[in-house]
Amino acid sequence: MSDHDQSDKKRPLRSAAWFGTADKNGFMYRSWMKNQGFPEHLFDGRPVIGICNTWSELTPCNAHFRRIADKVRQGILEAGGFPVEFPVFSNGESNLRPTAMLTRNLASMDVEESLRGNPVDGVVLLVGCDKTTPALLMGAASCDLPTIVVSGGPMLNGKHKGKDIGSGTAVWQLSEQVKAGKISLHDFMAAEAGMSRSAGTCNTMGTASTMASIAEALGTSLPHNAAIPAVDSRRYVLAQLSGNRIVDMVKEDLKLSKILTREAFENAIRVNAAIGGSTNAVVHLKAIAGRIGVDLELDDWTNIGRGTPTIVDLQPSGRFLMEEFYYAGGLPAVLRRLGEANRLPYPDALTVNGRSLWENVAEAPIYNDEVIRTFDNPLCKDGGICVLRGNLAPRGAVLKPSAATAKLMKHRGRAVVFDNFDHYKARINDPELDVDASSVLVMRNCGPKGYPGMAEVGNMGLPAKLLEQGVTDMVRISDARMSGTAYGTVVLHVAPEAAAGGPLGAVRDGDWIELDCESGRLHLDISDEELASRLKAQDATAASRVLASDGGYLKLYIEHVLQADEGCDFDFLVGLRGAKVPSHSH
Structure with a gap:
């Protein structure tokens, strides 16, 4: 008998409380699932893996997640798991009014309760548009199951008048040029179609790419998750490999709390400075830390991040876009630069593949010193928030x-x-x-x-x-x-x-x-x-x-939201509640 077999005997799967009994309850849980055509052998005690999907045509950044989910599913099946896909609230920044931040906490509640109340042993979080990454990590952190993040990836470089333009950043730049009388309204509108020309999130170092980088720096995703373009075949390879890996994570009981340590958050703060990451990371990291029970304060951004040069030359701070960042080596290259300069606080921090952060990046190739600069030639000498x-x-x-x-x-x-x-x-x-x-x-x-x-x-x-x-x-x-x-x-x-x-x-x-x-x-x-x-x-x-006085969710939000320095979470959501199996109702 293998070590895994022995550990499985000692630690029954969470899903066994639903599918593992030969009584009325087990009968009903299995029978209703079988109406989808699931065969008997999927209920033989193999890990049940949730695929938490934020696909939505109203969230354009995540509109390609159907295909990503299929690749994750294939990976789970290959590794001997039972994949079950479920939707959660998809809060995309581009369409949702008044702001997707209003519903970040709502989405996190959706994730938390979906995980706790359903027969899943581990989960793959499909995230993209910027608030979906913290929302799903917050909800998963509250439950503390084995968890792996798969981002949707950035869109291809925007193109306008033969030059690259960055999504989001180009809007601010061109809009100001119209007001200044430097370009016509016609020129402004002509950039619209070329700015967003493929599936994926913003191709600048906006909040989506920042949070994808943060997820990788925290150790919650496989290497290169942050930067592979959405339409690059390697994005789908990574999705399938993530499906493979989550099954073993369940067998190893590699829960999120073993990854999201204080050390991991310190690494992420340092990485945010190096990549010129979004200020939104301050609010989101605090909220995630609050859910997993890590004490993270606003002053940590000064104590840990300040003095760290920005070495990634990407818009809006610099020149290039996410395609170039990936081709230059992506986040593993940044982590290697940080480590070699003794600026990675905790290189031994554990990641979801079971290896340390440094083991993953020690030999990472760096192909372009213009995009990922050296520390003696930074974009900004002090990029810390x-x-x-x-x-x-x-x-x-x-x-x-x-x-x-x-x-x-x-x-x-x-x-x-x-x-x-x-x-x-x-x-x-x-x-x-x-x-x-x-x-x-x-x-x-x-x-x-x-x-x-x-x-x-x-x-x-x-x-x-x-x-x-x-x-x-x-x-x-x-x-x-x-x-x-x-x-x-x-x-x-x-x-x-x-x-x-x-x-x-x-x-x-x-x-x-x-x-x-x-x-x-x-x-x-x-x-x-x-x-x-x-x-x-x-x-x-x-x-x-x-x-x-408007009532509804808005009333709940205003009455319970914490201030920015506390992460804007709801006061009643802070803390790790775990994934104890709820009592059955039959």
């Missing part, structure tokens, strides 16, 4: 240095205040707006409770009259998020948000604001007494209460 604090952000705010303008990272300017996103849209292009290049644009009531959902509106477009003068960047501050495809000197995630009584609600037009990224300072230049007086005079929670 900049955490800011001060009287304007007592619980913190973040800025992405690799996407910012160096000369603006220490700045003092007068505030131009927008009470919400609608107020911004109505006011930003008013020729009479009192604003110049040194002004600081401030937008509030766009945080978790205030928007609600903390939409990606923090990278406010600049006033048309300044764009026409050649201004390309300004300091912007908000309690919102911004797309990982966006760029600029943008302070985000100000906590607490204005709608929760935060100091952002007290800023007035003309107030002086100081930003100093090096010292991590964000300061509203008024006295403590004046700040307290202003906050006392306003009803900072009015926006929250009005929205809460």
Whole structure:
């Protein structure tokens, strides 16, 4: 008898509570499953593997997941498992209003309850568009089953006028050029079809590619999962191999908690700096850590990430796109560079293939030093997420240095205040707006409770009259998020948000604001007494209460969502609840 056979005898499969009994309950569970044509031998005690699919035609990034799921299924069957595919809420950023972030927690609840309540021993998470990655990992972490991530991969490079353009990033760039009078509306619209020309997620280092890279850095996926293009045949090979691997993970009892350790999160923070990853990773990593029971704080991004150069030269921070990143060696090449420079905090961290992170990448090829740069020639000398604090952000705010303008990272300017996103849209292009290049644009009531959902509106477009003068960047501050495809000197995630009584609600037009990224300072230049007086005079929670009256999921969200520094999870979802088999009902 093999070791695996012996361990299987000692540790009965979770699915045996449904399919492994010769009584009325076992009869019913097996009988109903057999109406799909499943043969008897699939119920012989082999691991039942869930394929958690976020396929949806309303989530264009994930619209090719039917084929990926088929490859995963083939891999599971080859390895002697019983694959069962199930859908969960698919929250794609491109179509879903007001923002996919509003339903990230909802999707995580869907995943958690689907896993806990069904006869599965392990799960393959099919993720793509940016919120599906953290949502599925959050839900799976709460259950702590053997879990492997398969991402959908980035789309091919966009093409326009014979040149490469990046999805998302090109929208921001071309839109600003239209407002500045540099290109016509016709030229802008002509880029539309060429920007997104294949299946897959954004081809820039936006949040989708960032979170796919984070999933790989955490050890939750096989090597190269992050960067293989969606339509490359190797994406489907990886899906099939992942199906193979999850069956053995169940036999080895390689649960998610053995992968998602404190050490894994520290590796991921360092990787985010090296790739010039999205600020959204700050919120998502905190939420995932909270579900698995790892203590991760906002200041960890300073303590671990700061001082790490950005060596991946990708849009929006740099020049290239995800195709080039994969061809240059992908994330294994970045991890090798980090390890060889003694900048990978925990190279021995365990990954889903049973090997350490360093064992997976020690000999990873690096084909292009322009795309994946050396540490003596970085894109940005310090790419670690900049955490800011001060009287304007007592619980913190973040800025992405690799996407910012160096000369603006220490700045003092007068505030131009927008009470919400609608107020911004109505006011930003008013020729009479009192604003110049040194002004600081401030937008509030766009945080978790205030928007609600903390939409990606923090990278406010600049006033048309300044764009026409050649201004390309300004300091912007908000309690919102911004797309990982966006760029600029943008302070985000100000906590607490204005709608929760935060100091952002007290800023007035003309107030002086100081930003100093090096010292991590964000300061509203008024006295403590004046700040307290202003906050006392306003009803900072009015926006929250009005929205809460709408009822439904929105009410649940506003009443229970945590602030940005806490990961924007629901207060009642934090913690590892496990996958104890629920009592049967028959």
